[in-house]
Amino acid sequence: MHKSLLQYLLLTLAMASASLAQAQEQPLKREFRAVWIATVANIDWPGQKGLSPAVQQQEFKYILDEHQKNGMNAVIVQVRPAADALYRSNLEPWSEFLTGKQGQAMNPPYDPLQFMLEEAHKRGMEFHAWFNPYRATFDAKAEVAPNHITKRRPEWFIKYEGKLLFNPGIPEVRQYITSVVMDVVNRYDIDGVHFDDYFYPYPVPKKPFPDEQTYAAYQGLFTNKDDWRRYNVDELIKGVSDSINHVKPWVKFGISPFGVWKNLADGPDGSATRAGAPSYTALYADTRKWMQVGWIDYLVPQVYWHIGNPAADYKTVLEWWAQNAFQRHLYVGLGAYKVASDPTYREWHDPNEMPRQLQLARATPNVGGSVFFSSKSVMSNPNNLQDSLRNSYYKYPALLPVMDWKKNAELEPPFSLKVRQTDSGVRLHWQHDQEVRYYVIYRFVKESFWETPFWKRAFWEERKWQPLDPDLSSPVSIVAKVFGTNTAFIDETPLESGKYIYVVTALDRQQNESAPSHPATVKYKY
Incomplete structure (x- = not known):
């Protein structure tokens, strides 16, 4: 193989590998x-x-x-x-x-x-x-x-x-x-x-x-x-x-x-x-x-x-x-x-x-x-x-790192989360009894039941049609952080027509995160 062609192929392979690694990060x-x-x-x-x-x-x-x-x-x-x-x-x-x-x-x-x-x-x-x-x-x-x-x-x-x-x-x-x-x-x-x-x-x-x-x-x-x-x-x-x-x-x-x-x-x-x-x-x-x-x-x-x-x-x-x-x-x-x-x-x-x-x-x-x-x-x-x-x-939001040596009382999750569609967006309202620094709003797209794999459908049936526990390990689903004196939020993000699941968590002053609230679902029509 010609040397220049080999170099070109190696370079192309390296660039493809780098792109794949970045995509998978x-x-x-x-x-x-x-x-x-x-x-x-x-x-x-x-x-x-x-x-x-x-x-x-x-x-x-x-x-x-x-x-x-x-x-x-x-x-x-x-x-x-x-x-x-x-x-x-x-x-x-x-x-x-x-x-x-x-x-x-x-x-x-x-x-x-x-x-x-x-x-x-x-x-x-x-x-x-x-x-x-x-x-x-x-x-x-x-x-x-x-x-x-x-x-x-x-x-x-x-x-x-x-x-x-x-x-x-x-x-x-x-x-x-x-x-x-x-x-x-x-x-x-x-x-x-x-x-x-x-x-x-x-x-x-x-x-x-x-x-x-x-x-x-x-x-x-x-x-x-x-x-x-x-x-x-x-x-x-x-x-x-x-x-x-x-x-x-x-x-x-x-x-x-x-x-x-x-x-x-x-x-x-x-x-x-x-x-x-x-x-x-x-x-x-x-x-x-x-x-x-x-x-x-x-x-x-x-x-x-x-x-x-x-x-x-x-x-x-x-x-x-x-x-x-x-x-x-x-x-x-x-x-x-x-x-x-x-x-x-x-x-x-x-x-x-x-x-x-x-x-x-x-x-x-x-x-x-x-x-x-x-x-x-x-x-x-x-x-x-x-x-x-x-x-x-910084395309996706990030929560701040937790300082383990600064201990706070364990946070309970927010409760009574309600969501409804309004002319200005999806309005969320919840309740909470503890002092918190921020609330974090997560939004997920709800899969259609018939598009869901059989094993998931069976799991949902066992839980009386409740959705799976939301995955909070990734920031991709974070919509906003709301300062702790507020217990309401309007999601003005442009959405596609479909069903969306929202959950809310609480953060204390050291950014420790509570478990999520019970999920609430809204069917969005644009």
């Missing part, structure tokens, strides 16, 4: 799918400073609508960019990224966090409140409000590269940051608390962080400053974790650190990388330890490198984290902002780069989902990324 029932919505410098929302509340709300609803179409089931929204607030607070002033001037309230007044939270829950999405713990000013030009913490407690701050940063070595700083977080946990119905990668600042060559006096005052028994710095950050993480679990143990606590914990050169337990600022050695954040001892519920390392990167290969970093998850949840942070953007990111112009990263994440044990930075980058659809999510990877 079962959609995931459980997966964390989220985007970061950054407010600092108006990266994602609001579109600019000083927009009216009506326009801000319209923008945010559009963002959520688009990500609902993208298949996202969670949003991570920055509510405290720089010791300020995108919510009503007696501790910190309104953020300048809302009105253009720090401390200036909305006019007409509204609470952005409460609004965003409610809108996310309406769409079946978890809302994780993202705090930047240590940044006090965003840049050297920042004009802070008279009641800003840098004015009230100037001794708590260190100036580094033109920015004011909380001094992590001062115990009162840890107490204050914890109080800010807990103020939100106590007053808002958030699903999670989220910290980003800024702990001790990213180092600048030949400019050491000037905390000599703090070390002299608070070093205690420490003889190594690096260990002391890591202890300071550890204490903050442990304190926030303990405080959340004491008040609302169902609220998740997650961290999104720099993608590499340690390079192999820093110790045999590090990854085979040569990253420039590992969390452990450069930012003094022992992120691996926080997973190991259970202070956090999930970790989202920012693996913003392409596959094959010589300093930090995406696959290498991902697999290292998967081997160091310690039974906590691990999601991968994906650098959507690099896709088809800067010409220097040559590999990111390859339209297959992000799909390969998603496929690797799904194929790697202990990786339970992905988070994209950031919202605007996904919505701009670089290299058809958004189209790929909608038409392939």
Whole structure:
């Protein structure tokens, strides 16, 4: 056989095998799918400073609508960019990224966090409140409000590269940051608390962080400053974790650190990388330890490198984290902002780069989902990324992974499910006696009795013509998630003429799912 013909046949066979494998791949029932919505410098929302509340709300609803179409089931929204607030607070002033001037309230007044939270829950999405713990000013030009913490407690701050940063070595700083977080946990119905990668600042060559006096005052028994710095950050993480679990143990606590914990050169337990600022050695954040001892519920390392990167290969970093998850949840942070953007990111112009990263994440044990930075980058659809999510990877909805260490009382199934056809769609109504987070609506096509195999007909006869127990293992039949205060839903999905079976399940705050309600059948006529 001619060599070129043989190569062609082999290639065709390989492509056919790949297509078959993709066709046979079962959609995931459980997966964390989220985007970061950054407010600092108006990266994602609001579109600019000083927009009216009506326009801000319209923008945010559009963002959520688009990500609902993208298949996202969670949003991570920055509510405290720089010791300020995108919510009503007696501790910190309104953020300048809302009105253009720090401390200036909305006019007409509204609470952005409460609004965003409610809108996310309406769409079946978890809302994780993202705090930047240590940044006090965003840049050297920042004009802070008279009641800003840098004015009230100037001794708590260190100036580094033109920015004011909380001094992590001062115990009162840890107490204050914890109080800010807990103020939100106590007053808002958030699903999670989220910290980003800024702990001790990213180092600048030949400019050491000037905390000599703090070390002299608070070093205690420490003889190594690096260990002391890591202890300071550890204490903050442990304190926030303990405080959340004491008040609302169902609220998740997650961290999104720099993608590499340690390079192999820093110790045999590090990854085979040569990253420039590992969390452990450069930012003094022992992120691996926080997973190991259970202070956090999930970790989202920012693996913003392409596959094959010589300093930090995406696959290498991902697999290292998967081997160091310690039974906590691990999601991968994906650098959507690099896709088809800067010409220097040559590999990111390859339209297959992000799909390969998603496929690797799904194929790697202990990786339970992905988070994209950031919202605007996904919505701009670089290299058809958004189209790929909608038409392939996130085509079907997914429930969030369950955190087994957060126990809830067992849920009873919803009952008294009624369905009927209306002019606007199929209307469902049910009852339930327990507090739940969401209800999940499933829809199945009812097989005609005469088209059903004989053994199934016999089984139905034994059950007095009741349909078989519905298969809830696949998300293909999920129609919607409904927030737990609602016990009614209208299925407006275009249907073909025929009989449909509906069941409803309940989800608690940790996404544990109840058994299904008794099925209800409707004959749909269009």
